[in-house]
Amino acid sequence: MPKLLERPWRYRVIALVGMLLALLIVTLAPQHFSELTDWGYLYATENFSHGRLVINDSLHREQVTMVEEQGSELVNYVRVGDNWAFEKAPGYVFYLVPFYLLHLPKLGNTLLALGLVAITYLLLARLKDEKVAVIGLLLLIFTPACLSMWQRFFMDSFAALAFSGMGGGLYLYYNLERARLKPFAGGFILFMAALLLGWSVMVRYSNALIVLVFGLHFLISRAWGWERDQRRFILQEGLYFGLGTLIPLLLVMSYQQVVFGSPFLTGYHFSHSATFAWNPILNWTGGLIIHNNLRDLWVPLLVGYPLLLTALPAMGIILFQKIRPRLPGKRQPISGDPWPELDRGSLILIFGWILAVFGFYVMYQQTAIQMATRMPFMTLIRYYLPAALPLTLLAAPVLARLSRRLLFSIVMTAIFLGLCFYMQSSLTQNITGEPETALLLYLGLKFPKGGKVS
């Protein structure tokens, strides 16, 4: 027992307590189906669990009526020929079906959370130490957006984070341990990393950009090794990585062939609802959309990810200190690289990962046309969730260097804010409960809302 109070057990106990607390509050909060998409995933899971990848008109009408009776809308099914098909990527629905059939749909996200937490802890402990690992873990799981989307189990956002986080985390871990791992263990880790990354694209198509970043990193880093006569080993790695990514890719293409008639067509092709850098109705260009998103989303982002308050300065600090010795006239500091745990390759990968999420969604027209201050923040910022892990990887090592008092206050505040914003978001009955239809939003009309000045 006294061993539990010693390092690193102390950190493991803190991590466990944090995880249990998060699990408790996520499990206890009621499921409100607060956005229309929650209903879409519910019925997609229901239909997939009966083997119905597409549904006919009468069943669709029946389901639409059932949702309308609950005071909401079923909007995520699109007409494909004579049938109706689920508009979104099918990966999360496929994953959820077994849990749904077991009448334990909450378990799906919980298992993903456990996997994400374990890999994050492992990676951060390998990057630096278990102190950094526990800081990063607490920052990540108590990010309001993370808790909130974990709780909404008929929604793909948490899975988009978890699959990409687990895959990306394993890939980074593999690269750090590459020289020390036995061939089979190393190959298995790399295969799993690629499989999880690939599956994350099946969960959310936009995660393809993240996979692209990892793929480029893999190609470029191995091209360096090719020169150094590691060809056989690199070919083996290529096989594991390729196989891992290919399985989900083939699965999703097969699904699209069956449902949409072509392996290259997605549901969005039939709904035209997701456009980037262009608004087809208002004829907005990319520049205007980016401008609107940058103008309106920074506060919702800060509320949903207080992590940004530490991650953004951390990014600046690490970059500055890495670049500083290379500036003309600057000598290498006596102590050497101030961030030896973050080598150049890992750092580029982490930055690329963040850019693949933020750089893409800053062009998302749907968030640019919403009245950001009038929309609940979670509706606008949940798209950015897959960037939560790389932000954590940057923030945790920087925070760990602060004095104990500062560090404690920051982590406790992060947990407190996470719980408050999560509860505010998850306890709200209906996020889109206001009479703001998509059309009226497009027209930019504003409605008087509840809670008037009396």
Place this chain on the structure above:
Amino acid sequence: LKQFWDVVVKNKWLILTVAIFALGHILLFTKGLESGGPDMETYHLYASRIVNHLAPYRDFSVEYPPGSLLVFLIPFHFAPDLTAYGHAFTLELLAFDLIGLLMITLLARRFKVSVWVSLLIYTLSMLAINIIGIQRYDMVPAIITLAALCAFSRGHYKTAWLLVALGTMTKLFPILLVPLFLIYQWKNQRWQSLLASVGVFAIAVFWIALPFYNMGQQGFIKSFTVQGSRNLQVESTYASVLLMGAGMGLTQAGVYQGPMSFDLESPLAKPIAKETLLIMAISILAVCAFYFFSYRGFKNPHLSRPPPAAEMAHLFNYAFLIILVMMLTNKVLSPQYMVWLYPLVPLITGRARHPVWLIFVVASWLTWYIYPANYIDLINREQTLVSALFLRNVMLVLMAVWLLGEPRTTEGASREQRRKRG
């Protein structure tokens, strides 16, 4: 002339740095930010009434202390028209801002911290505070507060107390420096100077207040007590907690237009509002007690003049903290209160220095986002705005906690000093 030229040549980089930042501030005030705003009409009205021989506090009510009237009158002398008055008022604030910039340069050198970084933080803070900084007169008492601290740090105690008196007669908050000055002088066995300083303060307050008191006793007293009768303002710390609780269904909260601001309507609002004065008094006393006991470490109370830089850096931290604590425990936390802290932020020292800078800039930015940018949405209790307000207030509390836990920086106000020791 040769001596002057030598000084210029010796400090050429410093002068260049200050000039560049000063130019940046001039551009920001004159081109970057929009003058005017809803309070400008009130300031203009006060000035025009005085010019038309109406007596303040007697013929018309004024919600600010008498020193503020001078701030309102100066631009009116040059620009009686309302629009032009707004521009002239901005120029007046710019003059104070530039004085602040010079004082920060002097103090940064005295505390041996980077002038360049201090001025950068000063500028970033102004950018974050945005138009609130130039549409309200709070810059004037804030710079007077800085001037008082500057004078104190150079050992000009009587001047410092005089400036505190001037600041207090402009807006009440600089009076918070009084207990800190008292503790410092008492702890350093400066009995004679303490008596003289308090005398200067009392005489200055008396001389400024007396004519206005004679003009209209009730109106004059009301200008100081009017704030006490207010309800919980919607942006106050207490209101943000209640709004957050209402968002979770834990309590009820609505917003209504009160006599002076948008206030909170809640079963808990009135009982809390009643107790805020007590909470504020206890909190301020607690800060004073912390400051008092933080002097235990000084083994040899010195009598040197000017006082050591490290002790002054410590005093600056507490000056910032005591104003911040007052803001947080007050039932009103208007956006312009951020201006009170603005000149002191660059001179925060110690381990929490960089986090405090970051938090202050973000909190000021959030303040602007809430008011004036999206105030109507806060009044309508939109989730994002309520969360932003809560986040802002939590960050301010965190800043106070950090400064309260900051050890006395007797030996190292700056990184440079730590390096020298190391």
